[in-house]
Amino acid sequence: MGLDLRRYHRQSIRLRGYDYTQNGAYFVTACTWQKECIFGHIENGMMIPSELGNIVNEYWYQLPDHFPNVALDEFAIMPNHVHGILAIVGPVGAGLPRPYKATTQHKPTLGQIVGYFKYQSTKRINTLRATPGLPFWQRNYYEHIIRNERELERIREYIVNNPAKWEMDVENPAVMQKSDVTQKSDFSHHKTR
Numbered sequence: 001m002g003l004d005l006r007r008y009h010r011q012s013i014r015l016r017g018y019d020y021t022q023n024g025a026y027f028v029t030a031c032t033w034q035k036e037c038i039f040g041h042i043e044n045g046m047m048i049p050s051e052l053g054n055i056v057n058e059y060w061y062q063l064p065d066h067f068p069n070v071a072l073d074e075f076a077i078m079p080n081h082v083h084g085i086l087a088i089v090g091p092v093g094a095g096l097p098r099p100y101k102a103t104t105q106h107k108p109t110l111g112q113i114v115g116y117f118k119y120q121s122t123k124r125i126n127t128l129r130a131t132p133g134l135p136f137w138q139r140n141y142y143e144h145i146i147r148n149e150r151e152l153e154r155i156r157e158y159i160v161n162n163p164a165k166w167e168m169d170v171e172n173p174a175v176m177q178k179s180d181v182t183q184k185s186d187f188s189h190h191k192t193r
Helices: 051-061 110-129 149-161 163-168 173-188
Strands: 024-031 040-043 046-049 070-077 081-088 142-146
Touching: 024 110, 040 163, 046 051, 046 070, 046 163, 051 070, 051 081, 051 110, 070 149, 081 110, 081 149, 142 149, 149 163, 163 173
Parallel strands: none
Antiparallel strands: 024 081, 024 142, 040 046, 070 081
């Protein structure tokens, strides 16, 4: 019996054939390793960030310093994940004066931008915690291509209101546990024949 490589192949969650270097707005979600709640806590519907949450916040807002073709919009840190809107935009000014030079470097993909954010924040957090090499983020990230203004407004509202809805958030471990118990109890009424 041979090894079935299909079993270990990770399916891409990206839109097939889509150019993730093209100008556009993207809704991005990244979760902590094993969805550990280490970015802070929710109190009265407001996110109170921890030191690690503040570090992640800092690296998110530094993205345009490293990628001048990136513009940031709404962003929220949750206890175990982040939500943000970023836009890949055209050239800045008369020739992109910051690290990215159109003539010498390729335009970064969304994956490279998110990867840079995750790598830099992980490196700093692992140094702070003296845990070099340990994973901090889950592998990959969720992304949604924002197609119009109405959708952009809806996603902005979702991000802004996300802390107030933490008690119902599917990323909240307490909600996940309740869901597991409910599903198990729902099946307990069925008799095996």
